[in-house]
Amino acid sequence: MTPMTKDPAQQDPIHKDPAQKDTAALVRGVSPVLEVPFHADGSLDPDGFARVVERVLSTGVTSVMFPGFASEFHKLDGGERDLLTGLLLERTRSRPDVAAIVSVPDHATRHAVREAARAAERGADAVNLLPPHFLGPSREAVLDHVRAVLRAVAPLPVVVQYAPAQTGTALDAPTLRRLAAEHPNLRWVKVESAPPGRLIAALAQGERPLPALVGYAGLQLPDALRRGAVGVQPGCSFTELYVDLWSRWERGDTDGATALHTRLVPYLSYWMQGVELIVAAEKEISVRRGWFGSAHCRAPGHCLDDEELCMIDRFCAEFAGLVPELAR
Template identity: 65%
Template sequence: MTAAGSGDDDRFRGVCPVLEVPFTPAGDVDQAGFARVVDHVLGTGVTAVMFPGFASEFHKLDDAERDLLARILLERTSGLDVAAIVSVPDHATTIAVRRARSAVDAGADAVNILPPSFLSPPGNKVLAHVEAVLDAVAGTTAILQYAPAQTGTVLSPEAIRGLARAHQNLRLVKVEAVPPGPVVSALLDGEPSLSCLVGYAGVQLPDALRRGAAGVQPGCSFVELYVRVWDLWESGRVDEALGLHGRMLPYLAYWMQGVELIVQAEKTISQRRGLIDHDVCRAPGRPLDAHETAMVDRFLEEFHDLLPTPVGRTGTPDNK
């Protein structure tokens, strides 16, 4: 059985990271820094990029900042063979519909829909919200972000397939269930069969790939490692892929104990590598303690051969 959309656009297979947003020490958006992040990630072998997501601290950006950064992303991906995915995490259906249409009009290749979760809306209202956004961008690829671990919103595979039966533009599901594997299998094995990207930092990436996942959507600070795992797996060098992922896993498992924790860890990794100037997360955040900062340094030392410093940049400690 062929997954919906799986053979239509290879840009939605492979590694599709979420872009981080660099801030100045004063907490302002670093526009030039974001442009550098986009350009760097586009050169790592990814097939798509997404903004905004949890890794982008979307819940700490105002509307004008989100619009500005989305415009920078779309300008820099225009004409490239890398898909630009604009996420719509807005809680109000009216606003989500408006933002989805605006993203498509601005040139987004796909829209990611994060179902509303604030104050636990009824399940039928969540489905109605998703359907309204899907209707608003009919003809454009849509991705449903299923993140019960982060949001508490639970949708059954059958409910998701029902959405796909009624809306042919729902082509993929980003699965961040814990564990993701059973959901990936249920979505692939049903009718219609839905392609899946595994999120949650790819902690369970090997299991998801064995079950037929189309790719992974991690953060972007060490995306080269995920690209390497994917390339090894796709070329049949499964043991090497498992070996590299196994080396990453102790770090991923620790950082994924909290969303704010992994966002800060990734920001610090990016700053150490020279991808961004400051590892500032907007408050309230989750600062690293001395042991966790040392863990970042160990991580960078262990994988230094796979994580080059960008040309013209230097990774130096950020005295914030």
């Protein structure tokens, strides 16, 4: 009699030696979310993506994440996502100085467990989990989903992404700390609430503080740092500015870090009016830097108008001295 195949959500955990890298130390500071280039006809540009990986890693960051909202993950099919994940892991798997965080945004628990397990097997250093949100799953269903993925990849470290504006999913600090107590491989929460500060501070309390990474383009980064955030996960097209800001803060130059952030705020707040807008703006900046040839965003997306392009002109002029290639 043929044995029944287990549902992937019920598979036994992966028992593998913890990563030889110091992942906790690497997932600290600036951890960019990688963008995905497309050709002008909308087809995937894998060579452009490989250049994105190389250029971002050349800034000295010690971790990167893919795929996220900044990667237009919702516009990639399974084969494209698989291909690009492979290209990333080929460049990070053997490097002790870089951690690759592979995101699992799949809505169905069955698929999320499978994709998370496969990422672990392929050499991901951590998994980022976006909880399910389509059609308003119940709170308990969301928690069951998160627990299933945490079990499936243990002891691989996991980031739980909290993005209520994009997903509507509501998780509070006591619930997240309880999950971390049940599953020690829940190591970070990516906080993208607006504002993020109170949740970051609440996560840092209790018997086992839960470190937070701040997202949302780092729009509230100084406040997040004052409240204990250990990292920021912005887009990747001007990573150098975030690295500079973080370095200033780490060496005690909080005034200099805040001043740089103050210069960034008008641009970030303008672009963060919509996820599609900042994706389009960052792609235009990357094209101007020579990373890839087309700023195409797959439809439905945001088409930059003349005033939005002028905003990018002003950004490039202002930060040309801090970001290579912007002065070209």
